[in-house]
Amino acid sequence: MRFDRPLLAAIVETGQLTEPGAADYLVDTLLARRDKVAAAYLDGVTPLDDFAIEDGRLCATDLSRKYGAADDGVVLRIAGDESPSEAFPVADDGRVCIPLAIDDQYRILRLQIRRANHTTPTMQLHYRGGARPRVLGVVR
Helix, strand or coil: CCCCCHHHHHHHHHCCCCCCHHHHHHHHHHHHHHHHHHHHHHHCCCCEEEEEEECEEEEEHHHHHCCEEEEEEEEECCCCCEEEEEEEEECCCCEEEEECCCCCEEEEEEEECCCCEEEECCCEEEECCCCCCCCEEEEE
């Protein structure tokens, strides 16, 4: 998804295609394929990425929102009984921030994304708080 039109055009240009219109056709085809792959696979997992712990919050990006494969979504924090306990709206650019317990404990945060037509599978985010809070791992 990070390959946008200008980048794909530059890559295709290195092929020095001689057929008129072939480069544009190839770029259009690659973009269409990219979008179909995103639609098919991004919501097969909980597509949160770019994690950062800042000011007592976990901030992340919903890749489906960021790249236009989804136009809605709230992140659900899942309680111990596997039911949603809190919902946090995803911004138009895909960013979402969730308050965290920032003590010195090792913790596991369970998250899903609910959209109008479905809810993504539960993912786990492992983190440690304390003086230097940090994400330790992600299980999708």
